[in-house]
Amino acid sequence: xxxxRELNRKCPSYRSCLxxxxxxxxxxxxMAEEAADDELREDTITVYGTSNPLPVFDYPGQVTVIxxxxxxxxxxxxxSDALRDVPxxxxxxxxxxxxxxxxxxxLSGQNVLILLDGARQSFTSAHDGRFFVDPELIGTAxxxxxxxxxxxxxxAVGGVLAFESVDxxxxxRDGETWGVRTRAGYQSVNEESLASITVFTQQxxxxxxxxxxxxxxxxxxxxxxxxxxxxxxxxTALVKGSYALSEALMIEGSWQxxxxxxxxxxxxxxxxxxxxxxxDRNVEKDITTDTFRFGLxxxxxxxxxxxxxxxxxxxxxxxDEFDATVPRTTVRxxxxxxxxxxxxxxxxxxxxxxxxxxxxxxxxxEQTGTDDQTTNGTRGGVPNGESEFMGVFAQLESVVDTPxxxxxxxxxxxxxxxxxxxxxxxxxxxxxxxxxPRIAASFAPAGAEWLRLFGSYSEGFxxxxxxELYLDGVHFSIPHPVLFNPAIGxxxxxxxxxxxxxxxxxxxxxxxxxxAGIDFKQVFVPSDRLQAKVSYFETEANDLINLSVSxxxxxxxFAPPRFQPCNWGTSVSANVDAAELEGWEGELHYDSxxxxxxxSFASIEGTNLTDGSDLGAxxxxxxxxxxxxxxxxxxxxxxxxxxxxxxFEQRISDGNGGFTLQDERDSYVVxxxxxxxxxxxxxxxxxxxxxxxxxxxxxxRSFAGAVEPGANLKVAASWQFGG
Numbered sequence: 001x002x003x004x005r006e007l008n009r010k011c012p013s014y015r016s017c018l019x020x021x022x023x024x025x026x027x028x029x030x031m032a033e034e035a036a037d038d039e040l041r042e043d044t045i046t047v048y049g050t051s052n053p054l055p056v057f058d059y060p061g062q063v064t065v066i067x068x069x070x071x072x073x074x075x076x077x078x079x080s081d082a083l084r085d086v087p088x089x090x091x092x093x094x095x096x097x098x099x100x101x102x103x104x105x106x107l108s109g110q111n112v113l114i115l116l117d118g119a120r121q122s123f124t125s126a127h128d129g130r131f132f133v134d135p136e137l138i139g140t141a142x143x144x145x146x147x148x149x150x151x152x153x154x155x156a157v158g159g160v161l162a163f164e165s166v167d168x169x170x171x172x173r174d175g176e177t178w179g180v181r182t183r184a185g186y187q188s189v190n191e192e193s194l195a196s197i198t199v200f201t202q203q204x205x206x207x208x209x210x211x212x213x214x215x216x217x218x219x220x221x222x223x224x225x226x227x228x229x230x231x232x233x234x235x236t237a238l239v240k241g242s243y244a245l246s247e248a249l250m251i252e253g254s255w256q257x258x259x260x261x262x263x264x265x266x267x268x269x270x271x272x273x274x275x276x277x278x279x280d281r282n283v284e285k286d287i288t289t290d291t292f293r294f295g296l297x298x299x300x301x302x303x304x305x306x307x308x309x310x311x312x313x314x315x316x317x318x319x320d321e322f323d324a325t326v327p328r329t330t331v332r333x334x335x336x337x338x339x340x341x342x343x344x345x346x347x348x349x350x351x352x353x354x355x356x357x358x359x360x361x362x363x364x365x366e367q368t369g370t371d372d373q374t375t376n377g378t379r380g381g382v383p384n385g386e387s388e389f390m391g392v393f394a395q396l397e398s399v400v401d402t403p404x405x406x407x408x409x410x411x412x413x414x415x416x417x418x419x420x421x422x423x424x425x426x427x428x429x430x431x432x433x434x435x436x437p438r439i440a441a442s443f444a445p446a447g448a449e450w451l452r453l454f455g456s457y458s459e460g461f462x463x464x465x466x467x468e469l470y471l472d473g474v475h476f477s478i479p480h481p482v483l484f485n486p487a488i489g490x491x492x493x494x495x496x497x498x499x500x501x502x503x504x505x506x507x508x509x510x511x512x513x514x515x516a517g518i519d520f521k522q523v524f525v526p527s528d529r530l531q532a533k534v535s536y537f538e539t540e541a542n543d544l545i546n547l548s549v550s551x552x553x554x555x556x557x558f559a560p561p562r563f564q565p566c567n568w569g570t571s572v573s574a575n576v577d578a579a580e581l582e583g584w585e586g587e588l589h590y591d592s593x594x595x596x597x598x599x600s601f602a603s604i605e606g607t608n609l610t611d612g613s614d615l616g617a618x619x620x621x622x623x624x625x626x627x628x629x630x631x632x633x634x635x636x637x638x639x640x641x642x643x644x645x646x647x648f649e650q651r652i653s654d655g656n657g658g659f660t661l662q663d664e665r666d667s668y669v670v671x672x673x674x675x676x677x678x679x680x681x682x683x684x685x686x687x688x689x690x691x692x693x694x695x696x697x698x699x700x701r702s703f704a705g706a707v708e709p710g711a712n713l714k715v716a717a718s719w720q721f722g723g
Contacts, residue, residue, distance in 0.1 A: 003615045021717075024233040048115070048142050048145040048162040049411060050397060051151055052344055052355055057531055060440035060454035062088070062145045062585060068138075068170045073637065073676050074134045074344040075688045076717045077187055077194075078215075085624035085643060087585040088145045089161075092617070092702035093129060095220050096230050097555035098260065098287065099268035100129045105537065106147055106604045107158030108617040111462050111507070113148070115162040119255060119291050119313035120155075122336040122365045124465055126381065128319060132258045132289045136196055136213050138185070145585070146510050150412040150438035153361060155393040155539075157509050165238055165256055168200035168207050171720070179722025185195055187301050187691075189712035190230065192217035200203045208241035216625060223698040223710035225646055229282055230444045231263040247662035248300040252353030253293060260287040266321060282323040291315045307344040313337075331370045332382050336661040338363030353399045360392040367466050378495050380473015381498055385422030391415060418463045422470035428502040428626045430469050434461040434589035454535075455514035464504035468573040471498035475549070475571040480557065494557055494568035496549070501573050503542050513537040515586075527593050534586030543575040578609040596639075598626040620648035620665065635678035643670045668699030674714075686722040 016028045046063040056063050064086045076082035080100050092108065114121040114131050116523035121131040141163055148156035172179055178201040185274035196213030207342035215234040219227040234258075242252035262268075262285040291313065298308040318333045339420035341360025370380025378384065395412035419431035440456035477493040515535025523530045550569040552692050557566035562614040590597040605614030628639030650663040674690035691714040701708050 025403040029152065029323075030167065039449060046142060047145070047550060048160055049144050051342060051357055051359075052397060054305075055396075055532070057452060057517055058442060059443040060408065060456055061513060062409060062533065062535055062587075063142045064089075064145075064587065066141045067141065071135060071138060072686075072716075072718075073183060073639075073688060074674060075187075075690055075714045077190075077192055077215075077686060077714075079131075079133060079138075079141075081136055081692075082135050082138075083141060083143065085598070085600055085625075085626060085641065086143050087587060087600040087622070088159075088583070088604070089143055090619040091703075093268070094702060095222070096231065096264060097226060098129055098132075098262055098264065099127065100284070102130060102161055102162070103617045103619070104143070104159035105539070105583060105585075106606045106615060106618045110155050110424070110465055111511045113152050113156040113157040113160045115160065115163050116256065116315070117163070117293050117313075118295075118311050118340070119293050119315050120190060120336050120338055120363060121289075121291075121315055121317075123289070123334050124131045124467060125319065125332060126465055126467075129677050130157070131270065132212065132260065132287055132317065134234065134258060136194070136215075137165050137211060137236055137256065138163050138169040140164040140699075143290075146513055147436075147438070147509055147539075149434075149436035149460035150414045150458060150698040151393060153393075153416045153436070153505070154389060154418065154434075154463045155464045157507060166198075166209065166211070167240055167530045168209050169204040170201055171198065171200050171209075173720075173722065175191040176722040177201060181718060181720040181721055183716060184687075184719040185607060185711055185716030186526040186568040187714040188221075188711045190220045192232075194716070196236075205244035206241065207631060209238065210240075211238040212236070221710050223693065223696055224707040225710075226707070229264055233261040245639060248298055250297045251296075254291075255293075256291045257622065258287070258289045258645045260285075262287065266323070281323065281325060282635055284324070286320040286322075287318070288688045289315065289317045306344040307346070309341045315430070326373060328371070328373045330372075330379050330382075331368070332369045332379070335366045336363060336561045337366075346536050350404070351400045355394045355397040357397070358393070360390070362388075364388045366601070369514050378473075378635075381467075381471060381475060383422045383424045383466060383470035383472055383500075385420060385470055386422065387418060387420040387466055389416060389418045389462065389463070391417070403446060406511065407441060407443050409439075409441045409714075410577060411437075412441040418464055420464070420469055421501075422466060424470040424472050425500050425502050428500075429696065430464060430502050432463065432506055434463075434506055434508075448635070450518055450520050452517040452519065452533075453515075454517070456512070458511050458513075460509045460511070462507040462545075464506065464545055464573070469502050469504055469548075470500045471571070472500055472572060473498055479553070480566075492564050494553065496551065496569045496571055497567055499570050499572040504545060504573060505575055507541065507544050507575075509539050511537060511539040523590075524593055528591060530588070530590045532586065532588040534584070536584050537582065539581040541579040541581065542577070544579050545573055546576045547571060547573050555711045563628070570598075572714075576608060576610060579606065579615055580609055581606040593631050596628045596630070597640075598623045598624075608653075612653075612659070612663075613652040614650045618650070619645075620650075620667070621646040635680065636676065639673070641672045641674075644668070645701075665700045668697055669695075670699065671695055684718070686718045686720075688714075688716040688718075690714045 036678040044065050045053050046056045046059050049059045049063045071082050078097045090103050091100045093101040102112050111268055144160040148160050181198045183196045194215045195307045198211035200209040213236045217232045220230050225246050240254035242618045244250045266283050293313040296310045300373040315336045320331050322329045341363040345356045366386040368384050369379035370377050393414035398409045400407050414436045417433045421429045436459050438458035442452050442454035468624050473494040475498050477495045480494050512534055517533035520530045552569050554567040585602040588599040603621040604618050606618050622645045624643045626641035645668050647667045648665045651659040652659045652662045671694045672692045677687045696711040702707055
């Protein structure tokens, strides 16, 4: 997409520093001579921000795009490794790859829409991650921050995390029409080994790729000195191709698979010693995700009114857990089937150069849960059910040149209908509709094209999920503090049970964002470029869906007979009246023939307006800097990245007008080093070397007690040949 190396920067939490830093960048670079060569450092392009290609700098909002070369340089083991420095994006759930849960701007879970080649990834679980993708198969990662419901409907309240799988164009070298690439790697922190082979071609009207890979790892050596149980045996596959039937008509299809045979606790996000014998016990966990996609594009050169794309897809995610001590097998299966259609019409109207995009989507999520130890085979906490969504949208992108400067204006609106049902609550279907408008604009003043001001107003929504609506069964069990059963030699277990709530209403948000950016060429040398954007956002949220857990025992727990079953509280999802989130974030990118730098910062605050509690999915203020040196005479790149996170405290209401400390984490600084070398003496050979957490910093990225991995040596080698 571009060979520009991006630069991420995070600034301290106090806003005066953010504004002062932005002003310093502005005033320093204003003295630079603007470039006469338009080809100096290509623009990074966003596709998912507007559904049409647009330079990231011109987009009236915040988007980060990470290309294949940047991904490979970091030799990531998981998606979170590759995206660690993206401002406003965080991964909670602990160090295991099976438990990683993304959040954007303080909103997590199903408030983040995840797309793989345009196919929705709808897997949800209380103790597992949201998606299962190997970074080895990713060509581009795009992170759209802020509500995107006007384009994508439910689930895009926090933003969009979109992945495009690698294709032949990402790998082919100049003059080649086919190629073969092998790659092997190792990292020390969990003794992980990687091997993959990819075959690809681009000839005449055909573009195709086939890739297979394996990744094996063991327990994770944490910076605390402890080992976290985690044994993964991963196999991946990607088959992808496209064919141009004519100059205007193209078809494409792909199949991507991820399988992982893991041995770890039932709770993939948990750490050792939770006190729950079931959650702490290792199980055999088999994870399988298949994503099938078929697309058709019709774009006649002679007709600006037609640029049509049709996409059909199906994603199936299945998690089977076998507990040999019972023995017991439980299954959670979520299948998403969808179809989307959109057309972009390009036209001129006076001074306006416009693109009108109209389209619609339909998709269905179906969940099945089974347990071979229950009388009816159903699994508690995993209700069988389905949700069906349908939406239509329209968006107009207009560029107009005026004596004052260039304006880009993007209004859009979407209408959605949805319905959910479950066999748990027959006749208690949940249905609703939502309207999601958005208007965004950016402005480049005449004579100061290096400056771009932008702002937006957007509304978003997220429909309640099957799990939130129809939760049932046992959430967890607590040993009774008094009742001891001598027949089994242990205290009586009292369950905390889920209570269904089919009356939940969708979450709704209203977000205002404004900011500024700069773009300069020839800042220090004739071939360099510097870009930076900073913004402030404020989100008002209504009817947020929250799982409320009560541990008040029922009266039967203390009534005779002594060993009768009793209920130790309940867990139920309910709407929270109102909440507010606000924050600052920014990125800075610099690239030249010899040097590149990235910097980013993010600061997020959130409050439950009902009782004043801090919202739970927030992250500490974070600043990241990534500096690199290019040595083209040796085909070498060396770099270092540093991330600093401030102290973090989360307070919750005590119900009496005061607050108690729910969570607390210390500040930390993490240093990583990396290098890439392409030796001349072996054509097509590439070596990547790195050390993560060089100083073996003991830190907690997500919840307290979830210590991150210690120092980690990484090495990878790839060899490519073709013709």
